[in-house]
Amino acid sequence: MLVEERRSRILRIAEERGFVTLQSLVGELGASESTVRRDLEFLDASGQIQRTRGGASFIGDTQSDFDVRRGLASLEKQRIARRTAELISEGETVLLDGGTTTLEVARHLAGRSLQVLTNSLPIASLLMNRREIELIFIGGYVYPKTGVALGELSVTALQQIHASRLVMSTGGITSDGLFNSNQLLVETERQMIRAADRVTLVADSSKFGQRALSHLCALDVLDEIVTDDGISEEWVQRMEQSGIRMEVAGVERGSRRPSAALG
Amino acid sequence: MLVEERRSRILRIAEERGFVTLQSLVGELGASESTVRRDLEFLDASGQIQRTRGGASFIGDTQSDFDVRRGLASLEKQRIARRTAELISEGETVLLDGGTTTLEVARHLAGRSLQVLTNSLPIASLLMNRREIELIFIGGYVYPKTGVALGELSVTALQQIHASRLVMSTGGITSDGLFNSNQLLVETERQMIRAADRVTLVADSSKFGQRALSHLCALDVLDEIVTDDGISEEWVQRMEQSGIRMEVAGVERGSRRPSAALG
DNA sequence: TGGTAATGACTGATTCTGACTGAATTTTTC
């Protein structure tokens, strides 16, 4: 049986019964205790189940449009998310923008001792019951499609806070800078940039060369970009010439090349 | 049986009966006296039950994780919620406090054209995808147990907004006014009261005569209370003498008596 | 074929459990 298949079976069983014992999974899956233990560890770290002594309980994701779309989070986005999470140190104060990729980042932050600030309802719901994470929600008008809080209230709230790092998503990126599709969103994100010491952009390679309705900011506000290995060498060089550190999350091969950091 | 499961069962039994003896739990759970004793100690330390000699009594209205996942609210709370929703007119701006009863109110608001303001993550998640509802989230430090945003950020946000009605929950109510268990929560709720024209309290009958850690406000800030028919006539009169309109949500029998409004 | 990821067996460490102890408290008896 493949790893992925076994893990999704565990998830299904956990969802059905609310919680499962490790021993029952060993029996049903025919895998060893060590393997199942590792699977539970993985699923817990990614925020899909909650481990308890002797087993694990399912963490029910509310079925919303957003979650359905999230289920389709591409492999690229997951790789980007994992690499981004690796960049974040214990004890940091992280400001998380809304978006599917940042939600994946949030999953990988579960279990770590951090202060997380976000204006995304899905991210907040995900991290709400994590005792090790101090969660602060940036309120405002909740945009229905994505569950992100925007507008004047958000901007005012952001003026009162400060974070060591912003993890931001974008609708498109060109040499002119970043773009997004919503004017309210852009205003909120600008304030996020002001509130953070360091700006990390998560953007899959398809975003490069794309424009969108509203111009958000110039490239020079970015400190680093995490993207996938579909990006062209040309774009990497352009970004590095703008003083941005590039992290290319490719297929990982153990410790041989833990990071494609260039810059 | 797993630790979590056993403790959940103890909580459920305690909630059902109000008080349980240690010996009866030993019998029902099939665990040793030492183990049950340790469980009671744990649940007492986490504030979910109160130990007494020979057993323990249930305190607080926090539902166990089990019930939350099942989405269970008591019949009384559901009746209160439905009646409260009936009081709210189309187009109103409603400020919704956190709590299990207000969450039920939110369920009944779905499908109606309203502006909803809340500091509760569960409520926001519930209403997020409802296009007919304009949702505004009051941000702040997210209290883990309940998913309610509190603290300075919340207070500042509330200073910027205004609602036609506040639907508030409480830990206890006496002639001295309202009480709640958390100082941060109390401060946030006070600001909610200031932000609203009209204050509607939802409180099941068990809350009357109960006190809690922090005094929230006097009775005169309340405009109306929605409760269940377990309330004594004495309490109804006392409240009405304080100028509060009482809505008693009883067992409904068609349209025969749609409202037990007295006041 | 070489190298990496995944696996299962094993290890000592940690946590949980039930039995036991004497102390503290309540109830019964005189």
Added chain:
DNA sequence: GAAAAATTCAGTCAGAATCAGTCATTACCA
């Protein structure tokens, strides 16, 4: 009201269950 009996309590202990981590082996991929 005081002593005795019964009950409940907190704390200790050893055994059992579960845990995280290591290591050799196997499966898989380029």
